[in-house]
Amino acid sequence: MKFKFLITILIIIPLLGFAQDKKSKADNLFYGYRYQQAIAEYKKEMEKKPLTNHQLLNLADSYFSTGKYDNASELYLEVNKNDTIMSVNRFNKMLQSLSKNSERDRVKTFLRSKADKLSPELLENAEFNYSLLEIPAGNEDKTIRDLGVNSPQGDFSPAFYKNGILFSSSRSRNSKNVYEPTGESYLDIYFARISSTNTLVDVETFKEIPATEFHKSTPYYSTKLSTFFYILSNTEDGELRYDENGKNALAIGTLSENGRFRFILKDLSTSFYYPFFDDTTERLYFAANFDDSYGGTDLYYVYTNNGQIMSAPINLGPRINSPGNEIAPYIYEGSLYFSSDVFYGLGGMDVYKSNILANETYTIPVNLGEGINSVSDDFGFIIQKAKEGNGLSGFFASNRKGGKGGDDLYGFMLDKSPGLKTFALGGKVVNLRNKAGLEGAQVRLLSQNGDVLKEVVSNSDGSFRIEVPWMSQVTIQAMSDGYSIFSTTYSEEGMEEIQNSSYNMGLAKMxxxxxxxxxxxxxxxxxxxxxxxxxxxxxxxxxxxxxxxxxxxxxxxxxxxxxxxxxxxxxxxxxxxxxxxxxxxxxxxxxxxxxxxxxxxxxxxxxxxxxxxxxxxxxxxxxxxxxxxxxxxxxxx
Missing domain, CATH: 3.30.1330.60 (OmpA-like domain)
Incomplete structure (x- = not known):
């Protein structure tokens, strides 16, 4: 079973409210996740009368879910002409379909045509990653290995724990009920020891977290709190709890070392995924799709005090979240790793990395490239210092070809931190005399040889943000008609310092x-x-x-x-x-x-x-x- 399938359930169920009270046979098949049969039935219904736009989108989703991207993109584009009911998540699927059909140039053209309606962060992220993926991959330092612990079912969501990892699986167990949409067991948590060769051995059911008859998944262990964070089905007195629409969602619970369990994020109509507790900031990160979502599931965090929730969920914003689904946050050495199925990736879910700056902003998330990522789903990335040598090691899940089951666990070894390092700068261009922001000023970054690396225009308040791949030296310039030129050069040490604060440039009139x-x-x-x-x-x-x-x-x-x-x-x-x-x-x-x-x-x-x-x-x-x-x-x- 693919864990992404659970996300699909979360996205599709709200669409029931848009469907007619009397659904057709094809609709019922679609909402029952029987996509291949739904396609055949929708075709029959089309011969009798035209499908509604909602049904066309259902048919497009069915094509998308079964890998028929030509058919999917054609229908998405047809409905998109109306520009009325297509959600941002389906907008992402439309662009994904075009990308999977090797129509990346068409996607770029489409983005340019819709630039006034899309967030600048999305456009910049796409442009940056498209350029990055055109650079030949230098993956000679990656060692990706299939692990012997995988089963014919889904195995995913690795998390470091003591001398091994915890992970989630739907592998068959006699004591577990069958989850009807997949025909597999409800998710459970397992433990595997990490061997000296960075493989996983000695798999067993993880017994420190109490058994449940329903979903129990995506664990994370906080060393600071000596506490497990994980998701589980909403239950009461051992029975599933449903909202008024008959939906059972997933909650986040904790289990302390003294055996005390409590729900900490629970909503009968909202599912939560992939908890990650940052011991340094005491923030709890997770994925969910609240009303302020930018697409499907977004990444959020809450402030905690010793693990106790102290704030409302805070969306990580459009630099991280997209019209697609973002899941599996993981922070290591000041960088946020997560997975997204946004349209400008290699395909399906890809792993991205964004550096967290001192002013709590994020650099452009960069695709980790082929090796870690593939044309399939790649997610649940975790990383740590290797036990031997100076390198790094870790694990992730993927449903790439050659695996044993739906999702499989993979291990990797790296010589250095993955992903392209970038230089990100933000601040304002202001009038030197009165400090008022200057709209429309040109901000440029130049290489050591004087070549223009990137140029942006300041906003109405004079603010700007600019980002390029890291280099040993950069010159920053700002200019505006009728004003002076600002120009200064920084080496790497200075670049590290200025990108962690608001950088203001004053221009003067003659x-x-x-x-x-x-x-x-x-x-x-x-x-x-x-x-x-x-x-x-x-x-x-x-x-x-x-x-x-x-x-x-x-x-x-x-x-x-x-x-x-x-x-x-x-x-x-x-x-x-x-x-x-x-x-x-x-x-x-x-x-x-x-x-x-x-x-x-x-x-x-x-x-x-x-x-x-x-x-x-x-x-x-x-x-x-x-x-x-x-x-x-x-x-x-």
């Missing part, structure tokens, strides 16, 4: 950086003075020159004329020479700190020429009046 003085357009600076009779820089002068450098960096097209003046005290020749020395010192400092020779048209000392007041030779003036004549202008051409 008029905010310049002013009119002595009938010239000059860079706006505070008054500064050299030490008396000297041309060497002091801290005050250097501080103002940094503003000049900043202005030119923001507006690289600026051309400057450096004009230096003294007061009238001292001889004319001495003042001329002193002002020229000061102009030369300034020019050299600017050239040494980023400006090019093309930015400086001249650097001239005028001595006591162009006195701005009456303090000429021989005139008595107070010191502050003499100082009005000592100045340097940076004239903008």
């Amino acid at each position: 008029e905010d950086l310049v002013t009119e003085r002595e009938e010239k357009t000059v860079i706006k600076l505070d008054k500064f003075y050299f030490d008396k009779g000297k041309s060497t820089l002091n801290a005050q002068v250097e501080g103002q020159l940094k503003k000049v450098i900043d202005a030119v960096e923001r507006f690289p097209q600026i051309r400057l004329r450096i004009l230096s003046y003294t007061d009238s005290r001292g001889s004319s020749s001495y003042n001329k020479r002193l002002s020229q020395d000061r102009a030369n010192t300034i020019k050299q400092y600017l050239l040494n700190n980023g400006l090019g020779s093309h930015n400086i048209l001249e650097a001239t000392g005028y001595g006591e020429e162009n006195i701005v007041n009456n303090c000429t030779n021989g005139a008595y003036c107070l010191d502050f009046l003499h100082k009005q004549n000592e100045r340097t202008l940076f004239v903008v051409e």
Whole structure:
């Protein structure tokens, strides 16, 4: 039995409310999960009268579930023209059908045509992963092995426990009732020991969790709490409990080391899947399909205090959740691993990895590629440090060809962390003067060679988000019409630091950086003075020159004329020479700190020429009046 089948039940049952009170024979077959028979019956009914759109979608789902993707995509596309009743989950199935038919270019075209109606996260995730999957897979460091513990039934959901793993299975047991939709036993939890060669041996029913006549599955053990988390059928006094629509859902329960059991997430109309407790944050992650779902099942978390639920479920958002189904969350070394059947994968469920940043945002989930993933369903990925050597090892489930049953357990060995590492940056582009966000600013990431890696446009509030594959150096630029250019370069250490905080870039308008003085357009600076009779820089002068450098960096097209003046005290020749020395010192400092020779048209000392007041030779003036004549202008051409 495929665990994904349980998710299918959860998705299809709500559709009953849309069906007519008097369902046709084909409808009854469809809602009974007998898809092949439903297809044949729908074809018969079509000969008598046209099917409703709801029935066409049922037929499309039946084709999809039986692997007839050509027929499925044709029907999905037909109903989609009405743009009225197709759910986002069926939208995902439509694109999946096209992808499975090797019509990826058609999917990309379709996405572009619907870009205004789809979330930017979905479009960016798809574009990124499509590009990633075009890169030849370098899987030489992966060792994937089928494990001898598999049965002809479904075996999935591995979870580390002591010297082995817990896993779920529908393998036959005399004491277990048969689950009617699959004809197999209700799910139960088993234990297998991990051998020295990373295979699984000595399988046995896990007896530490009390037996139940119904589903018991997807366990996770928290070392911090010494507690088991797992899902089980809603029951009361040993009997199944149903909601008003006759549905029995799956709940999450816990069992502490002292044997105390309690339900912690329970709703008769909502099923919960794949609990994962993060010992570091004490968050409990799981999959469910609440009303705020982005598609089928989404990933959520709740805050806990020592395992006690302390918040309402929080959706992980559109960066992680998609129009498809997301299940099996697992966090290892700051990365979230999960599985999704979103349309841009290799096929069916694929395993993805997203890095969790310090500001609690997520990088683009990247497909782990062929090996871990296949054209079939791959899910329940767990990973840890290998017992020997410096590598990593783990397990996952898959129904790929060559297995023993429906879903089988597989083991793997890796030399390094799987999945492409990315550099993700988010923040705002703002007006440097008033800090207001700038809409429509271009934000670019450049490689070490100056090639544009990616370019995005800031939103109405100036916010932006941009992400590229990791590299050793990146240059970040921002620009907007009528504004300056922001540009700075970071090495890997700096990249690690800035991607974990909001990164704001200030742009200035030219008029905010310049002013009119002595009938010239000059860079706006505070008054500064050299030490008396000297041309060497002091801290005050250097501080103002940094503003000049900043202005030119923001507006690289600026051309400057450096004009230096003294007061009238001292001889004319001495003042001329002193002002020229000061102009030369300034020019050299600017050239040494980023400006090019093309930015400086001249650097001239005028001595006591162009006195701005009456303090000429021989005139008595107070010191502050003499100082009005000592100045340097940076004239903008």
